[in-house]
Amino acid sequence: MRVSMLPAAGTAIAAATLFGCATTPPPVEQMAAARASIAQAQPEAERHAPEPLRIARAKLAQAENAMARRDYEEARRLAEQATVEAQLALARAESERAQAAAAEVNKSLRALRDELGAKSATGSGQGSSEGSSQGRTR
Amino acid sequence: MKTALTRTAGAVFGAMLAVAFAGCATTRQEDPLAQARATYDEVRADPQVTRFAPKELAQAGGVLNRAEALAREGAGSERVAHEGYLAERAALIARETALARAARDEVARADQERERILAEARAQAARAEPQEPRQAERATLAEEIERLQADLDNLEARQSERGIVLAMSDEVLFDVGRATLKPGAERPIGQLAELMHERPGLEIVIEGHTDSTGSEETNERLSTERAQAVRRALIERGVEGWRVSARGLGDASPVATNDTPAGRQLNRRVEVLIPQEGASQSAVGAPR
Numbered sequence: 366m367r368v369s370m371l372p373a374a375g376t377a378i379a380a381a382t383l384f385g386c387a388t389t390p391p392p393v394e395q396m397a398a399a400r401a402s403i404a405q406a407q408p409e410a411e412r413h414a415p416e417p418l419r420i421a422r423a424k425l426a427q428a429e430n431a432m433a434r435r436d437y438e439e440a441r442r443l444a445e446q447a448t449v450e451a452q453l454a455l456a457r458a459e460s461e462r463a464q465a466a467a468a469e470v471n472k473s474l475r476a477l478r479d480e481l482g483a484k485s486a487t488g489s490g491q492g493s494s495e496g497s498s499q500g501r502t503r
Numbered sequence: 504m505k506t507a508l509t510r511t512a513g514a515v516f517g518a519m520l521a522v523a524f525a526g527c528a529t530t531r532q533e534d535p536l537a538q539a540r541a542t543y544d545e546v547r548a549d550p551q552v553t554r555f556a557p558k559e560l561a562q563a564g565g566v567l568n569r570a571e572a573l574a575r576e577g578a579g580s581e582r583v584a585h586e587g588y589l590a591e592r593a594a595l596i597a598r599e600t601a602l603a604r605a606a607r608d609e610v611a612r613a614d615q616e617r618e619r620i621l622a623e624a625r626a627q628a629a630r631a632e633p634q635e636p637r638q639a640e641r642a643t644l645a646e647e648i649e650r651l652q653a654d655l656d657n658l659e660a661r662q663s664e665r666g667i668v669l670a671m672s673d674e675v676l677f678d679v680g681r682a683t684l685k686p687g688a689e690r691p692i693g694q695l696a697e698l699m700h701e702r703p704g705l706e707i708v709i710e711g712h713t714d715s716t717g718s719e720e721t722n723e724r725l726s727t728e729r730a731q732a733v734r735r736a737l738i739e740r741g742v743e744g745w746r747v748s749a750r751g752l753g754d755a756s757p758v759a760t761n762d763t764p765a766g767r768q769l770n771r772r773v774e775v776l777i778p779q780e781g782a783s784q785s786a787v788g789a790p791r
Contacts, residue, residue: 442581445585446585446589449589449593449596450592453596453599456595456599456603457595459599459603460599460600460602460603463602463604463606466606467606467613470614471609471613474613474620477617
């Protein structure tokens with residue numbers, strides 16, 4: 366009697382292990398969220414943050430494999446990781462773009478100051494003092 | 504044999520059981536949250552992040568806390584590592600978000616700064632440029648009027664408290680009793696127009712005057728029509744209308760006696776008032 370109980374318990378535990386520590390339904394929402402995040406990040410991240418975008422896609426591919434294996438726990442994790450990775454890709458792409466814009470606008474600002482500085486340097490003394498006060502506000 | 508088999512099977516399942524528990528238990532050889540924690544601390548120490556992405560930072564902190572709690576509760580290392588991954592990414596997202604907002608803020612400030620610099624440059628140009636030419640203008644305006652006077656017969660220039668007054672005799676401009684300019688008016692009007700073109704800042708007042716013969720009403724109407732005729736002639740020569748105002752004063756403002764023919768002739772005139780600095784605008788605009 367005791368002997369016959371053992372395999373039954375073992376099977377139950379083995380089953381629990383296979384399907385994760387708890388019963389996990391297929392992570393349909395997480396998979397959809399991962400795909401949506403990648404699609405959202407793609408246009409910007411393709412150029413400005415290719416590395417996290419590549420990782421996000423790889424994670425999604427792994428999640429799809431896990432889904433095919435019915436390893437839903439693993440699929441859910443990978444889908445969630447793909448999602449945050451895609452979000453990071455988008456955030457990085459946006460920050461890269463914003464920083465490039467800031468660098469550009471600062472460059473044009475410097476050019477403007479140089480131009481006006483040069484103009485006031487050739488002009489009156491009032492102009493050159495104007496130029497130094499602009500330098501202070503920088 | 505059967506017992507041996509079941510025993511073997513039992514051992515196998517026992518091992519599986521151990522593996523299963525090990526899988527769900529924390530294996531503390533290596534801290535799976537070390538990297539997430541390090542990244543979060545680094546991001547939190549960035550003043551740009553606390554300033555520009557406090558919400559995102561708090562979110563990352565929340566994810567990390569959840570991961571820490573799971574680790575304390577003895578959740579599986581895979582699960583903890585997963586939460587750690589999410590926490591680290593959340594921290595990195597907070598940093599990128601802060602960088603983006605800081606950069607946008609910088610763009611906005613740079614735009615403002617550019618506007619300020621340009622406005623200052625414009626103001627400076629407005630302060631600097633007209634001042635020197637204005638002085639030159641004043642000097643040559645007197646010269647120009649002198650030249651004008653030398654050039655034109657019947658042109659009388661005098662200084663009044665309202666500015667320079669150029670008086671043109673009616674005989675040159677109009678037939679008696681009429682307000683239509685004669686061909687002889689071409690030259691003085693043309694030169695006046697030229698003066699106006701050379702001094703774009705100049706605004707003048709044309710005043711018509713008559714002698715005291717005829718009714719007051721007729722004189723006022725005639726002097727007004729004559730002043731307006733001169734104004735129209737200037738506008739026809741390209742002078743902006745707003746720079747020239749015209750009015751008739753009739754016989755109210757004689758410059759000589761109306762008792763002699765010579766005096767009356769002097770009183771029949773069109774005056775061009777050129778306001779000067781020091782003569783206030785209201786004095787120019789106000790009737791005498």
